[in-house]
Amino acid sequence: MKKILIIEDDRRIAQNISRGLQEEGYATEVVYEGLNGRQIALQPGVDLLILDINLPGLSGFEVCRSVRAEKPQLPIIMLTALGEIEDKVEGLSLGADDYLVKPFDFRELVARVATCFRRVAGTMERPRAEEIWKLANLTINLTTKEVRRDSVLIDLTAREFALLEYLMRNRGRVLSKVDIAETVWNLNFDPGTNVVEVYVNYLRKKIDRDFEPKLIHTRSGMGYVLKEE
Structure with missing residues (x-):
């Protein structure tokens, strides 16, 4: 119980x-x-x-x-x-x-x-076999929850990892704030909240600020996309 x-x-x-x-x-x-x-x-x-x-x-x-x-x-x-x-x-x-x-x-x-x-x-219930995704020099291990850029281990919170995982699963696709809030937070999106922007900025500081190429991009009026440009 x-x-x-x-x-x-x-x-x-x-x-x-x-x-x-x-x-x-x-x-x-x-x-x-x-x-x-x-x-x-x-x-x-x-x-x-x-x-x-x-x-x-x-x-x-x-x-x-x-x-x-x-x-x-x-x-x-x-x-x-x-x-x-x-x-x-x-x-x-x-x-x-x-x-x-x-x-x-x-x-x-x-x-x-x-x-x-x-x-x-x-x-x-996830299988124990390691599942590893890569984009440019970004590596995400979904099994061990490790994130690296240029072999540098990056420390993410559980929510930051969930956001990055969602972006990676949909890499190349523009995701709206509504998509992100409802999937990552399981919440009905409130247009007055800036929680999505806050967490995107957290991620940018950790995985983009000190590395090249930049991978998290803003599409004005549409949302965010994870891709190599």
Whole structure:
């Protein structure tokens, strides 16, 4: 049985989520503050984290950053009353897999939990034979998650790697912000958010800034394309 840790300081909301998820067949544990929540999240046996932002002791952003550093594969869904674009970008940039704003429909939360678990299961079921893709002097090993340019190992976060993988799978094709947001973040695209631009810039700094040829290109009004020009 999958175990979901809920870190939420509103006891009524936390207990409602817990009961609902238990009815869906999940085991749950509830913590009402950030510091203790982080300690439990880092222990073995937690399969998914539902995390509020405004927490006593340690903010949800700080918990997310710490947990992501120690458990890069643990799915994290941020659940909060903060609906500003900056808050969404901050949460996603720290490694959250999904983001729901209160008030929410519980059925949507259940659907997003299921999607996170399917994504994890798909990653675990990948064949062990190494799959390596190359473009110019860029090499991506999908099995070991290593990225190199000119044999230089480049350190990417899980989200940066997912974005680069999507660009590589569609190399030569212009991908819109909508395509990228819906595929890499599994989110309905909000035209007010700049999360796609933020992550494209992260990638450019890591794989393009100090290397030639430049591989990530902007097509004004259309999107982005990974190609050698």
